[in-house]
Amino acid sequence: MFVVGLLLLALGLVGLFFSIFPPIEEARLGAIGVALGCGASGALLTYLDAPSRGRSELPAGFVRGRATILSAEPTAGSVAGYRMVELTLEVRPKSGLPFQVKRQFSAGRLGPVEVGRMLDVAYDPANPERLELA
16 A cells, blocks of 8 residues: 555656646646546555554454564565565564464565564464464
8 A cells, every 4th residue: 555655646647747837737737636636645655554553552362472583584475565574583472472473574664674683563372373473
């Protein structure tokens, strides 16, 4: 959805250009409509699905923790143009013993992938394999 929002924003800018410099004078109103409709909907979609907007609410039953990247291996495939990476994480809960989890993530959600880097995570204490970036 984020990419669709960016494309709609670009289409809105094209409509704005043609509303200022119309190739045919009668097309000015249509170009203004394209600029307003696509620009506004593109801005809304881009804002609502921006990758930098973290989820403030945890899924039901999940708790927050910190995890350290122990290893990172690239895997086949990609999501939204970003490579997938299999991470081995050591999760340190606030109470209890640390545990290890292997999980695949999109490199676009991770930022720099370095061994030893700390990540904020949310996990299900009943099933620690269910782990998400927080």
